[in-house]
Amino acid sequence: MRxxxxxxxxxxxxxxxxxxxxxxxxxxxxxxLLMKLGALAFGGGFTLIPLIQQEVVERxxxxxxxxxxxxxxxxxxxxxPIMITxxxxxxxxxxxxxxxxxxxxxxxxxxxxxxxxxxxxERIKRLQTVxxxxxxxxxxxxxxxxxxxxxxxxxxxxxxxxxALAAAAFIALRWKVDLLVIVGAAALISILxx
Amino acid sequence: xxxxxxxxLFFAFLRLGATAYGGPAMMAYLKSDxxxxxxxxxxxxxxxxxxxxxxxxxxxxxxxxxxxGYRLRGIQGALAAALGFVLPAFxxxxxxxxxxxxxxxxxxxxxxxxxxxAVVVAIVLNACLTLGRTTxxxxxxxxxxxxxxxxxxxxxxxxxxxxxxxxxTIPLYRFTGASPATGAEAKR
Numbered sequence: 001m002r003x004x005x006x007x008x009x010x011x012x013x014x015x016x017x018x019x020x021x022x023x024x025x026x027x028x029x030x031x032x033l034l035m036k037l038g039a040l041a042f043g044g045g046f047t048l049i050p051l052i053q054q055e056v057v058e059r060x061x062x063x064x065x066x067x068x069x070x071x072x073x074x075x076x077x078x079x080x081p082i083m084i085t086x087x088x089x090x091x092x093x094x095x096x097x098x099x100x101x102x103x104x105x106x107x108x109x110x111x112x113x114x115x116x117x118x119x120x121x122e123r124i125k126r127l128q129t130v131x132x133x134x135x136x137x138x139x140x141x142x143x144x145x146x147x148x149x150x151x152x153x154x155x156x157x158x159x160x161x162x163x164a165l166a167a168a169a170f171i172a173l174r175w176k177v178d179l180l181v182i183v184g185a186a187a188l189i190s191i192l193x194x
Numbered sequence: 195x196x197x198x199x200x201x202x203l204f205f206a207f208l209r210l211g212a213t214a215y216g217g218p219a220m221m222a223y224l225k226s227d228x229x230x231x232x233x234x235x236x237x238x239x240x241x242x243x244x245x246x247x248x249x250x251x252x253x254x255x256x257x258x259x260x261x262x263g264y265r266l267r268g269i270q271g272a273l274a275a276a277l278g279f280v281l282p283a284f285x286x287x288x289x290x291x292x293x294x295x296x297x298x299x300x301x302x303x304x305x306x307x308x309x310x311x312a313v314v315v316a317i318v319l320n321a322c323l324t325l326g327r328t329t330x331x332x333x334x335x336x337x338x339x340x341x342x343x344x345x346x347x348x349x350x351x352x353x354x355x356x357x358x359x360x361x362x363t364i365p366l367y368r369f370t371g372a373s374p375a376t377g378a379e380a381k382r
Contacts, residue, residue, distance in 0.1 A: 004269075004270075006269065008269070008270075008273070009269065009273075038251070038252070039251055040251060040353075040356065041251045041252060041253075042249075042250075042251045043325055043329070044248070044253065044254040044325075045252060045253030045254060045256070046321045046325070047325075049318065049321075050352075051352070054352045055352075066311070069307075069311045069314050070294065070298075070307045070310070070311065071291070071294075072314045072317070073307060073310035073311065073313065073314050074287065074290045074291065074294060075287065076310075076313075076314075076317070077286075077290070078283050078286035078287045078290065079211060079212055079213060079214045079215050079282055079283055079286065080211050080214050080255070080256075080279065080280060080282060080283025080286075081253030081255055081256050081280075081283065082253065083252075083253045083256070084280070084283040084284065084287045085287075087283075087284055087287040087288060087291065088287055088290075088291045088294075091287075091288060091291035091292065091295065092291070092295065096288060096292075099284070099287070099288045099291060100284075100288075103280065103284050107252070107253075107256060107276065107280060109251065109252075110250065110251045110252025110253070110256070110257060111252070111260055111272070111273075111276055113250045113251060113252065114246070114247070114250060114252065114257050114260050114261060114264070114272070115260070115264055115269055115272050117246065117250055118246060118261060118264055118265075121242070121245075121246045124249075125245070129364060130249075131249070132363040132364060132367045133360040133361070133363055133364070134249050134360075135329060135335065135363060136338055136359040136360040136361070136362060136363035136366075137356050137359055137360045138325065138329040139329055139330060139334075139335040139336075139338035139339045139342065139359055139363075140338060140339070140342040140355055140356045140358070140359030140360070141325065141329075141342075141356070142322060142325060142326050142329065142330060142335075142339035142342070142343075143338075143339045143340065143341070143342025143343035143344075143345070143346060143355065143359075144342060144343075144346060144352060144355065144356075145318065145321060145322045145325065146322060146339075146343050147343055147346040147347070148318065149315065149318045149319055149322060152311075152314060152315050152318055153315050155311070156308075156311035156312050156314065156315050157312060157315060158308075162308065162309070162311070162312040163312075165309055165312040165313065166312040166313065166315045166316045167316075169312065169313040169316035169317075170316035170319055170320060173316055173317065173320045174320070179215070179317075180215055182313060183310065183313060186309045186310055186312070186313045187306055187309065187310065189309055190305050190306050190307075190308055190309025190310065191302060191305055191306055191309075193305075193309070194304075194305035194306075194308045194309060
């Protein structure tokens with residue numbers, strides 16, 4: 001059963017890379033890229049945001065910073081993980097097919113890592129060097145996040161109203177107000193004010 | 195304890211995936227469901243799963259569901275749990291994306307996203323602080339984060355930045371004697 005599981009996983013991976021290639025080469029490129037980013041999203045998944053911003057928005061220009069920020073906002077009102085923002089990116093690039101492909105691609109690497117690492121975790125835990133390197137990667141991600149924060153700020157905070165709204169939302173987040181409540185209130189205020 | 199079938203796992207996690215709103219608080223809900231209500235994991239297993247999911251890449255919540263499926267039913271169970279948990283989010287996001295790209299230019303939608311964009315900035319700032327508090331223990335971490343930011347400003351490729359930060363930890367921690375507390379165990 002274990003061998004069959006691995007065979008299925010391998011098949012999913014191969015078809016993710018090569019399947020879309022015959023359909024649309026852009027989709028194959030997107031899949032490969034999102035698999036790479038999905039494999040790098042250490043620290044709980046939020047780090048996928050700076051990765052997409054660097055690769056898909058800045059380098060490839062497949063969507064604008066503004067659109068990406070809107071996609072992240074949509075990711076707050078959907079249930080589940082923030083990594084689902086990749087679905088939005090896929091939809092932007094190749095419609096429903098892109099959404100399906102990018103969702104599979106972004107979650108697939110971490111799935112493989114989990115299934116591969118789970119039986120050996122006792123040993124991995126004791127490898128000091130691995131622990132250090134993961135800490136290093138997470139520290140590097142803080143730098144990336146600050147960088148992206150500035151980019152997002154430049155795109156979103158355009159007048160005193162948006163600054164005020166961001167400040168209010170931040171205070172509410174620190175006070176542990178429910179995220180859905182914050183987004184709902186912000187939505188209401190936006191429609192009235194802007 | 196009889197092991198649930200992959201289909202049962204799929205539907206159980208589908209339900210969880212449809213109701214999983216809002217980050218860290220959700221973890222407690224997940225635990226009460228998987229450990230308390232269903233008894234699929236022991237307290238110890240859940241703790242071990244959390245430790246694992248925090249050091250490997252991926253969304254912690256998805257990884258915890260995958261881990262549970264894996265513990266109960268091997269790779270098939272893992273696949274069933276992961277697909278079930280992500281499916282509601284996927285459907286919601288695809289629907290919202292379709293709406294957004296069809297109605298995105300309406301004035302009311304523009305106004306809406308102008309405000310939500312500001313909220314996203316707040317969310318990213320909050321994530322910086324949350325992630326920073328758990329990972330930037332000691333001056334080495336702060337130094338690495340600062341170097342990473344500098345490198346990003348100098349337009350160094352982010353892969354080089356992350357890899358550099360990972361490799362630099364080895365001399366940094368070896369010669370300055372960092373506390374051996376691992377990120378995973380230091381958290382919660």
